[in-house]
Amino acid sequence: MLINLYSKKFFKILTLPIFLYLTFFDITIFNKELKADKKLQAATEKDLFLYRQMGASYLCIATNAEVDFEKSLGIASATFANVIIGKHEGVIKEFGTEKIDQKRLYNAGTFQIVSSALNICPKNIPKEVKNSYEERLKELIKQNKK
Template sequence: MPAHRCLLRTSRVIAWMLSLILCVLSPLAMPAAARADVPGTLQAQAAPSVFEQGPASSEQLALYARIASVNTCIASAAGEDFEQAAGVAGETIAQLILAVHQGLIPTSGSTPLTLEDLRKGSINAAVIGATEICPKQVPAELRDKVKQALASQPSITRG
Protein backbone atom coordinates (compact mmCIF):
# COMPACT_ATOMS: atom_id res chain seq x y z
CA MET A 1 0.00 0.00 0.00
CA PRO A 2 1.43 3.44 -0.91
CA ALA A 3 2.58 5.60 2.00
CA HIS A 4 0.02 8.35 1.36
CA ARG A 5 -2.86 5.84 1.60
CA CYS A 6 -1.46 4.46 4.84
CA LEU A 7 -1.22 7.97 6.30
CA LEU A 8 -4.76 8.74 5.16
CA ARG A 9 -6.08 5.57 6.78
CA THR A 10 -4.13 6.29 9.98
CA SER A 11 -5.49 9.83 10.18
CA ARG A 12 -9.05 8.52 9.71
CA VAL A 13 -8.57 6.00 12.49
CA ILE A 14 -7.16 8.66 14.79
CA ALA A 15 -10.03 11.03 13.97
CA TRP A 16 -12.54 8.25 14.63
CA MET A 17 -10.90 7.40 17.96
CA LEU A 18 -10.86 11.05 19.02
CA SER A 19 -14.53 11.47 18.16
CA LEU A 20 -15.35 8.32 20.13
CA ILE A 21 -13.42 9.61 23.14
CA LEU A 22 -15.17 12.96 22.85
CA CYS A 23 -18.58 11.27 22.76
CA VAL A 24 -17.76 9.23 25.84
CA LEU A 25 -16.16 11.97 27.91
CA SER A 26 -18.20 15.05 26.97
CA PRO A 27 -21.16 14.19 29.22
CA LEU A 28 -18.75 13.96 32.15
CA ALA A 29 -17.48 17.47 31.54
CA MET A 30 -20.98 18.95 31.65
CA PRO A 31 -22.28 20.33 34.94
CA ALA A 32 -24.74 17.99 36.65
CA ALA A 33 -27.66 20.35 35.95
CA ALA A 34 -26.95 20.33 32.22
CA ARG A 35 -26.56 16.53 32.15
CA ALA A 36 -30.10 16.17 33.51
CA ASP A 37 -31.45 17.76 30.30
CA VAL A 38 -29.49 15.53 27.91
CA PRO A 39 -31.46 12.51 26.72
CA GLY A 40 -29.65 9.22 27.14
CA THR A 41 -27.43 10.29 30.04
CA LEU A 42 -27.62 8.47 33.30
CA GLN A 43 -29.76 10.34 35.78
CA ALA A 44 -28.38 8.41 38.76
CA GLN A 45 -25.30 10.62 38.81
CA ALA A 46 -26.25 12.86 41.73
CA ALA A 47 -22.62 13.70 42.55
CA PRO A 48 -21.34 16.97 41.13
CA SER A 49 -19.03 16.96 38.14
CA VAL A 50 -15.28 17.18 38.73
CA PHE A 51 -15.57 20.74 37.46
CA GLU A 52 -17.92 21.74 40.28
CA GLN A 53 -15.66 21.08 43.26
CA GLY A 54 -14.97 23.55 46.03
CA PRO A 55 -11.59 24.30 47.58
CA ALA A 56 -8.87 21.70 47.08
CA SER A 57 -8.38 19.44 50.08
CA SER A 58 -4.97 18.65 51.51
CA GLU A 59 -5.30 15.15 50.07
CA GLN A 60 -6.05 16.51 46.59
CA LEU A 61 -3.09 18.89 46.77
CA ALA A 62 -0.83 16.00 47.80
CA LEU A 63 -2.09 13.98 44.83
CA TYR A 64 -1.58 16.89 42.43
CA ALA A 65 1.96 17.44 43.76
CA ARG A 66 2.75 13.75 43.31
CA ILE A 67 1.42 13.81 39.74
CA ALA A 68 3.54 16.88 38.94
CA SER A 69 6.61 15.23 40.48
CA VAL A 70 6.17 11.99 38.55
CA ASN A 71 5.56 13.89 35.31
CA THR A 72 8.72 15.91 35.91
CA CYS A 73 10.72 12.72 36.46
CA ILE A 74 9.27 11.04 33.37
CA ALA A 75 9.90 14.05 31.13
CA SER A 76 13.45 14.62 32.36
CA ALA A 77 14.24 10.89 32.01
CA ALA A 78 13.04 11.16 28.40
CA GLY A 79 15.59 13.90 27.74
CA GLU A 80 13.56 17.04 28.44
CA ASP A 81 15.36 19.86 30.25
CA PHE A 82 14.59 19.48 33.98
CA GLU A 83 13.46 23.07 34.50
CA GLN A 84 11.24 22.89 31.42
CA ALA A 85 9.74 19.60 32.64
CA ALA A 86 9.05 21.01 36.11
CA GLY A 87 7.58 24.16 34.58
CA VAL A 88 5.14 22.27 32.37
CA ALA A 89 4.11 19.93 35.20
CA GLY A 90 3.66 22.89 37.56
CA GLU A 91 1.66 24.86 35.01
CA THR A 92 -0.64 21.90 34.48
CA ILE A 93 -1.34 21.59 38.21
CA ALA A 94 -1.78 25.36 38.61
CA GLN A 95 -4.34 25.43 35.79
CA LEU A 96 -6.13 22.43 37.32
CA ILE A 97 -6.39 24.07 40.74
CA LEU A 98 -7.62 27.29 39.17
CA ALA A 99 -10.23 25.58 36.98
CA VAL A 100 -11.49 22.89 39.34
CA HIS A 101 -11.07 24.62 42.71
CA GLN A 102 -11.28 28.27 41.66
CA GLY A 103 -7.77 28.81 43.06
CA LEU A 104 -8.81 27.90 46.60
CA ILE A 105 -6.57 25.78 48.81
CA PRO A 106 -6.77 25.13 52.58
CA THR A 107 -4.16 27.75 53.51
CA SER A 108 -5.79 30.50 51.42
CA GLY A 109 -9.10 30.48 53.28
CA SER A 110 -11.80 32.07 51.13
CA THR A 111 -9.31 34.12 49.09
CA PRO A 112 -8.42 32.47 45.78
CA LEU A 113 -4.76 32.38 44.83
CA THR A 114 -3.67 34.04 41.62
CA LEU A 115 -2.47 31.94 38.71
CA GLU A 116 1.06 33.24 39.34
CA ASP A 117 0.95 32.13 42.99
CA LEU A 118 -0.44 28.74 41.94
CA ARG A 119 2.36 28.40 39.38
CA LYS A 120 5.07 29.11 41.94
CA GLY A 121 3.65 26.65 44.44
CA SER A 122 3.00 23.94 41.87
CA ILE A 123 6.46 24.20 40.33
CA ASN A 124 8.01 24.10 43.81
CA ALA A 125 5.95 21.02 44.64
CA ALA A 126 7.07 19.34 41.40
CA VAL A 127 10.73 20.07 42.13
CA ILE A 128 10.53 18.98 45.77
CA GLY A 129 8.78 15.75 44.80
CA ALA A 130 11.22 15.06 41.98
CA THR A 131 14.06 15.50 44.46
CA GLU A 132 12.52 12.68 46.48
CA ILE A 133 11.41 10.45 43.57
CA CYS A 134 14.23 10.83 41.03
CA PRO A 135 17.08 12.70 42.73
CA LYS A 136 19.62 11.77 40.04
CA GLN A 137 17.59 13.65 37.41
CA VAL A 138 17.46 16.87 39.44
CA PRO A 139 20.40 19.20 38.74
CA ALA A 140 22.84 18.91 41.66
CA GLU A 141 22.71 22.61 42.58
CA LEU A 142 18.91 22.61 42.66
CA ARG A 143 18.81 19.31 44.57
CA ASP A 144 21.13 20.79 47.21
CA LYS A 145 18.96 23.92 47.53
CA VAL A 146 15.83 21.80 47.99
CA LYS A 147 17.49 19.60 50.62
CA GLN A 148 18.76 22.67 52.45
CA ALA A 149 15.32 24.33 52.36
CA LEU A 150 13.62 21.16 53.62
CA ALA A 151 16.14 20.79 56.43
CA SER A 152 15.53 24.36 57.59
CA GLN A 153 11.73 23.87 57.60
CA PRO A 154 11.00 20.76 59.71
CA SER A 155 7.24 21.43 59.71
CA ILE A 156 6.89 21.27 55.91
CA THR A 157 4.33 18.76 54.68
CA ARG A 158 5.52 16.64 51.78
CA GLY A 159 3.07 15.19 49.21
Protein backbone atom coordinates in the same frame (compact mmCIF):
# COMPACT_ATOMS: atom_id res chain seq x y z
CA MET B 1 -38.39 4.18 -5.59
CA LEU B 2 -38.61 0.86 -3.75
CA ILE B 3 -35.76 1.83 -1.40
CA ASN B 4 -37.34 5.20 -0.74
CA LEU B 5 -40.69 3.57 0.17
CA TYR B 6 -39.06 1.14 2.58
CA SER B 7 -36.99 3.93 4.15
CA LYS B 8 -40.13 5.94 4.94
CA LYS B 9 -41.89 2.91 6.42
CA PHE B 10 -38.82 2.01 8.46
CA PHE B 11 -38.56 5.57 9.74
CA LYS B 12 -42.26 5.63 10.76
CA ILE B 13 -41.95 2.28 12.53
CA LEU B 14 -38.93 3.44 14.57
CA THR B 15 -40.19 6.93 15.34
CA LEU B 16 -43.16 5.96 17.53
CA PRO B 17 -41.24 3.67 19.96
CA ILE B 18 -38.43 6.19 20.35
CA PHE B 19 -40.90 9.01 20.94
CA LEU B 20 -42.83 6.96 23.55
CA TYR B 21 -39.63 5.89 25.27
CA LEU B 22 -38.37 9.46 25.57
CA THR B 23 -41.79 10.68 26.74
CA PHE B 24 -42.47 8.08 29.42
CA PHE B 25 -38.96 7.77 30.78
CA ASP B 26 -38.29 11.51 30.65
CA ILE B 27 -34.91 11.09 29.07
CA THR B 28 -33.79 14.29 27.47
CA ILE B 29 -30.58 16.16 27.11
CA PHE B 30 -32.10 18.96 29.18
CA ASN B 31 -32.52 16.83 32.32
CA LYS B 32 -28.87 15.86 32.46
CA GLU B 33 -27.16 17.40 35.44
CA LEU B 34 -24.27 19.61 34.46
CA LYS B 35 -21.17 19.28 36.59
CA ALA B 36 -20.25 22.86 35.77
CA ASP B 37 -23.30 24.03 37.71
CA LYS B 38 -22.06 22.51 40.95
CA LYS B 39 -20.26 24.69 43.44
CA LEU B 40 -16.55 24.05 43.26
CA GLN B 41 -14.81 23.07 46.46
CA ALA B 42 -11.45 24.14 47.82
CA ALA B 43 -8.50 21.86 47.16
CA THR B 44 -7.86 19.58 50.11
CA GLU B 45 -4.53 18.22 51.26
CA LYS B 46 -5.44 14.99 49.48
CA ASP B 47 -6.04 16.89 46.22
CA LEU B 48 -2.74 18.75 46.54
CA PHE B 49 -0.89 15.49 47.20
CA LEU B 50 -2.38 13.98 44.04
CA TYR B 51 -1.50 16.99 41.88
CA ARG B 52 2.01 17.19 43.36
CA GLN B 53 2.66 13.49 42.73
CA MET B 54 1.35 13.75 39.18
CA GLY B 55 3.70 16.66 38.55
CA ALA B 56 6.66 14.82 40.06
CA SER B 57 5.83 11.71 38.04
CA TYR B 58 5.69 13.78 34.86
CA LEU B 59 8.99 15.45 35.73
CA CYS B 60 10.70 12.11 36.33
CA ILE B 61 9.34 10.52 33.16
CA ALA B 62 10.22 13.55 31.03
CA THR B 63 13.76 13.85 32.37
CA ASN B 64 14.28 10.10 31.90
CA ALA B 65 13.28 10.66 28.27
CA GLU B 66 15.98 13.36 28.12
CA VAL B 67 13.55 16.29 27.94
CA ASP B 68 15.12 19.51 29.26
CA PHE B 69 14.72 19.68 33.06
CA GLU B 70 13.63 23.34 33.17
CA LYS B 71 10.99 22.80 30.48
CA SER B 72 9.70 19.67 32.21
CA LEU B 73 9.50 21.40 35.57
CA GLY B 74 7.80 24.41 33.98
CA ILE B 75 5.14 22.25 32.35
CA ALA B 76 4.56 20.24 35.53
CA SER B 77 4.27 23.42 37.63
CA ALA B 78 1.96 25.13 35.14
CA THR B 79 -0.27 22.06 35.09
CA PHE B 80 -0.32 21.99 38.90
CA ALA B 81 -1.43 25.63 38.99
CA ASN B 82 -3.95 25.27 36.15
CA VAL B 83 -5.65 22.25 37.72
CA ILE B 84 -6.10 24.06 41.04
CA ILE B 85 -7.45 27.14 39.28
CA GLY B 86 -9.68 25.15 36.95
CA LYS B 87 -11.06 22.65 39.41
CA HIS B 88 -10.96 24.62 42.66
CA GLU B 89 -10.96 28.24 41.40
CA GLY B 90 -7.57 28.76 43.04
CA VAL B 91 -8.91 28.09 46.54
CA ILE B 92 -6.99 25.81 48.92
CA LYS B 93 -8.81 24.65 52.03
CA GLU B 94 -5.80 25.30 54.28
CA PHE B 95 -5.91 29.02 53.36
CA GLY B 96 -9.66 29.51 53.76
CA THR B 97 -11.62 31.20 50.98
CA GLU B 98 -8.72 33.25 49.59
CA LYS B 99 -8.18 32.68 45.88
CA ILE B 100 -4.52 32.17 45.15
CA ASP B 101 -3.27 33.63 41.89
CA GLN B 102 -1.63 31.55 39.19
CA LYS B 103 1.90 32.86 39.82
CA ARG B 104 1.81 31.87 43.50
CA LEU B 105 0.35 28.47 42.64
CA TYR B 106 3.04 27.99 39.99
CA ASN B 107 5.82 28.81 42.46
CA ALA B 108 4.31 26.62 45.18
CA GLY B 109 3.87 23.83 42.64
CA THR B 110 7.48 24.09 41.55
CA PHE B 111 8.69 23.79 45.14
CA GLN B 112 6.37 20.87 45.94
CA ILE B 113 7.06 19.00 42.71
CA VAL B 114 10.83 19.25 43.23
CA SER B 115 10.31 18.00 46.79
CA SER B 116 8.44 14.92 45.58
CA ALA B 117 10.76 14.34 42.64
CA LEU B 118 13.73 14.27 45.01
CA ASN B 119 12.11 11.22 46.61
CA ILE B 120 11.04 9.55 43.36
CA CYS B 121 13.96 10.22 41.01
CA PRO B 122 16.76 12.03 42.86
CA LYS B 123 19.29 11.33 40.09
CA ASN B 124 17.21 13.36 37.63
CA ILE B 125 17.31 16.55 39.71
CA PRO B 126 20.26 18.85 38.90
CA LYS B 127 22.55 19.58 41.84
CA GLU B 128 21.91 23.35 41.76
CA VAL B 129 18.13 22.78 41.88
CA LYS B 130 18.54 20.38 44.79
CA ASN B 131 20.76 22.87 46.66
CA SER B 132 18.33 25.72 45.99
CA TYR B 133 15.44 23.57 47.24
CA GLU B 134 17.30 22.66 50.45
CA GLU B 135 18.18 26.32 51.15
CA ARG B 136 14.57 27.40 50.64
CA LEU B 137 13.34 24.57 52.85
CA LYS B 138 15.67 25.68 55.66
CA GLU B 139 14.35 29.26 55.33
CA LEU B 140 10.76 28.06 55.54
CA ILE B 141 11.48 25.93 58.60
CA LYS B 142 13.20 28.90 60.24
CA GLN B 143 10.21 31.17 59.47
CA ASN B 144 7.73 28.68 60.90
CA LYS B 145 9.66 28.41 64.18
CA LYS B 146 9.29 32.16 64.80
